[in-house]
Amino acid sequence: MVRRNLLVQSRNPGHWFLLIVLPLVDGLLFGSIGVAFGEGDAPVQLLVTGILLFHLIWQLTLAGSLGLLEEVWTRNVMNLIATPLTEREFMGSLGLVGLLRTIVSTAVIAVVGIGFYAVAPDTAGWVLVPSAAILLLFGWAVTMFVIALTLQYGDSAEVFSWGTLVLLMPLSGFFYPVESLPTVLEVVARSIPLTYVFEAVREGLATGTVAWGPLGIAAAGTLALLLLSGWFLDRQMRRFRIQGWVTRFT
């Protein structure tokens, strides 16, 4: 399934755009904004690191949710059900492809950062390691949620595949402290685990230390979200069989 997904995606120009062109554009856009509106390296470092981490999580979510949508669009769901492929194996293949996409797109942004703005992608230091792990787990929780919706609503759920994280980006302070948000939204931001990851990353960029406090909150929130998404996906898979939703995809 991994090979199949890679073949299908490599032959779809839309995927190349999302995988290479968009990270390239984002790297250039945010890097140049940092140069234009800030003094010294710090703003560029913040913006390039922020967009790099956004793609880390977004590409994983995209690969997972578009992976199922691809089966829906090509009406291949029933063909797959009629094989020994298990739900876990299917999900595992989406996760592996997502990780590969993540590596490629973050590498593109890292190259842009180093090549055009002399910003190393590891400027924030060791905090990036736990942060990346939490972000990937958060991305997987979102992926499971979107897949669960797709099982019920088919391609009507497409907007969630790319839109969920776009919605979360301004709310969870990828590029700025959430105190910059309107007060009402600041309350919302405080309930999103991503907020605490980016708080820790900014701390890492400023001081080079690992802020374990915010990371702990982010890890706990992400774990809760993973459990909730896993439960929702499991419930939707059971409803898929009980309600006969497969007939919507044939």
Add this chain to the structure above:
Amino acid sequence: MEPAPAALVLDARGLRKRFGATQAVDGVDLAIRRGERVGIVGPNGAGKTTTLLMLLGAIEPDDGTVELVGKRLPDGRSAAMGRVGFAAGYLPLPDRLTVLETLELFGTLAGVRHARRHAEEVLAELDIARLAQQRVESLSSGQATLVGFAKAVLHHPELLVLDEPTASLDPDVAMRVRDRLERMNEDHDATLLLTSHDMREVERLTSRVVFLRDGRVIADGPPEQVVAEAGHPDLETMFLAEAARRHEDVL
């Protein structure tokens, strides 16, 4: 002394399924032995597809049990599906892969070693080896149906489940598929379970017909016996009478 009956390949008991106000399947029992050729027939809405999907584990019955090649569903679904082939005339194959890549994928998923070589052999046997490097989305509907059929037989399944297998095929190609099905049955003792709206095809391919009406089995036996007991000259006439009755009920 009578030979012992062949092993059960499929054993479904008391299957029931309701969707909202519609009782799609209402107490279907179906036991199929190795080597049998069974056709499930009935007009639209009789419950054929829902029954098939429950037999394949894609839909969970409200009531009843399914044992497929000795594995109880839903837990044994994955183990069972490696020994079952499925194709539907209305079901396309995934885009952006060549025919050979598609067959290799499904062969690998079914646990076939050297899936590519097997795929090439099946394509040659169906006389469509020239399609191997073509993208699936560029195939005509008839060619795609043939490739779907190749996918279903690639791993030499013990039970071959076919939903409208020759629906969009030219008569000569449909004939080739039927020949292949008969050969699989005779040479490999493969069991066939098919649905079709083409009653002549059902009469030719099956030795047993299960006739559904409103989700219930109203007749089960050799085609000639089913037809005789219902007082019709042939299966086609019986089917048309049932379809007309269903149409009146709906109106």
